[in-house]
Amino acid sequence: MTTPELEELARRVRAASRVVARASGPVRDDALRMAADLLEEEWSALVDVNRGDLARAESAGMAASAQDRLRLTEARVRAMAAGLRGVARLADPVGEVLDGWVRPNGLRVSRVRVPLGVVGVIYENRPNVTSDAAGLCLKAGNAAFLRGSASALDSNRAIVALLRRAASKAGLPEDAVALVEDTSHETAVAFMRLRGLVDCLIPRGGPSLIASLLEHATVPYVLDGDGNCHVYVDATADLSMALDIVVNAKTHRFGVCNAAETILVHAAVAEAFLPTMASALTGAGVELRGDERVRAILPGTAVAEETDFATEFLAPIVAVGVVDDLDGAIEHITRYSSGHSEAIVTTEVRAADRFVAEVDAAAVLVNASTRFIDGEELGLGAEVGISTQKLHARGPMGVRELTSVKWVVRGDGQVRE
């Protein structure tokens, strides 16, 4: 696909986005429900197409875990349909009046939530992202411009075809959902440079995608960031609560961005807490890596190097450190945190308040597991990612984060003096 061809497609998506932006909420919701119906009707055909992608992936030597992400099953297709129906049930973000006031000269000012326009999504090989992302985009009044991975191309094509049929049945243009079928690196770079045609780009992928984006993108983007998350067990923590939270944050799922990667323990409770914690984590198959003070209490624990504290393991490994006090914990977190989700376990109000105020992260938690930092768990209904940047969206991004704002000013002939 040449860049002019990509731009021509982008112009069609952009034209479609204007129609979607003006469509009523019920029409956009209809498109989502019709897409859900089609997914359920066609699940078996989708699984067949996906089998082809899987066979190619296998013969290309794709890792088993990646093959699993690529796989569609009846249950997974039905979950995609249920996801779309759930998004359709959310309140319509478009048209929400954020605030408004009257100026002394009588001008009535309001700020109204509006769609972004064209939202581009570059994503990994999970085909369910195709319908999840498109559903959230349409719900927020946007066109979805999708670029999935080469390995899932046939699956994505088939899903996008259904989504386009559903859009059309609901009275929206087919180009409200479009797939870039050329999965070359050159086209990905050209995609990142569609300034003026794509209003917002959401990359979901690893460090090489992010690096490429930082280097090449001219369209605005929101980064879905890494989570090097900490749980800090304070001197006054209820140690039984702390154990539950640490075990849940670390072991509930290993490969997720809101899993804990480092546990920090106040020196005053280190001897009481660390042995219990170690046996619980070890029992769950987790390897501990400790600093010197941890190893003095838990001899035989592997050494935590500086790099361990800086690593998002996404694996059954945890770094553990002992700190002198709350200041030590905050300093450690300030140094190593990726700014995702940080938790304190404490019974002391002042420690909780200082942790909340001084730790700089998308989310801070008091006496709760980091695993709750997730759009669904926090009540957003669905999420398109979790932002660790500070502009536009920070933390879980739901449909609201796929919108912009418009100033509306109404007068009766006012001119500026």
Added chain:
Amino acid sequence: MTTPELEELARRVRAASRVVARASGPVRDDALRMAADLLEEEWSALVDVNRGDLARAESAGMAASAQDRLRLTEARVRAMAAGLRGVARLADPVGEVLDGWVRPNGLRVSRVRVPLGVVGVIYENRPNVTSDAAGLCLKAGNAAFLRGSASALDSNRAIVALLRRAASKAGLPEDAVALVEDTSHETAVAFMRLRGLVDCLIPRGGPSLIASLLEHATVPYVLDGDGNCHVYVDATADLSMALDIVVNAKTHRFGVCNAAETILVHAAVAEAFLPTMASALTGAGVELRGDERVRAILPGTAVAEETDFATEFLAPIVAVGVVDDLDGAIEHITRYSSGHSEAIVTTEVRAADRFVAEVDAAAVLVNASTRFIDGEELGLGAEVGISTQKLHARGPMGVRELTSVKWVVRGDGQVRE
């Protein structure tokens, strides 16, 4: 200045930003008021220093209009001080609770407004921006990392020295305000790449700065965009109101982004309106460039080429077109608008509502001059720029747009099932 030296300075600013973020509102306001006092005490010394910058600018052949932007006078320094006092009086945006709710499992969720951290500002040669931008940054709990133009270097140095003294007197670190004194292009590019050290970059400058930013920046930025603004005079407009609005939007100030650059007139009122409008604008020294239908009514008017409709003149020139109807006006605006501020003059509710809904711009106005799209005029107190992008901030950016959000989740031991 080498890149490591710039990074070392950025690290100091970043450390300072943490202190500013935790400082109370009254302490930050004190810093602004003390800076205002110092500016007023030292106005004469500042004007002296500025004279040196001006002399160099003149011998380098700087245009008179640019020299005027560079010039400090007693009145301008006092206006800078008054600006800081005005910002100090604004409500503190830091700590505002945006919303919050309780989850079924008892988790209490809230979203709280927090500072961005380090805000970088790259700006043109107006030295007042140094105190204006620093004031807004401090008000929002951020450190201000400034990079002005070479021609204003001595003036900026002197102003920043005062701002740093004021910060220090108020109990904040001096590095809460810092100036990059190396004004080379290389250092500007290095500045745009301080990812992890600068949280947000606000470029204020021309097309070459924006192009450089799109190519090189790795830090998130908010663009202060061009304004190719339109006034559309509908068939049902009160023509006397329309004349006032058109004249105000075009002639109140020529060199500003919210000035009108194209006037569109409904065919039904073109004959009644265009002659009066033309004589009023011509009388104000404005050159009209019209399309064919305009020239049929106003023979002798210069031809408006396609490029004229696409141009932000920032000058006493205006493009004029006749359209068949509201759809024609919306189509024209969709094609040529830079997404800044767009106005309709009409008495018909339906036309007003459609214009508001269908025109995609940061601001839409009904029966009011585009000149009102400005932070001060809309009641924000002060502005750091006007964004024409859709992410993070759109339209006038005040202190609120210099903040981010933090999710605060409080529980009593909740873990994820």
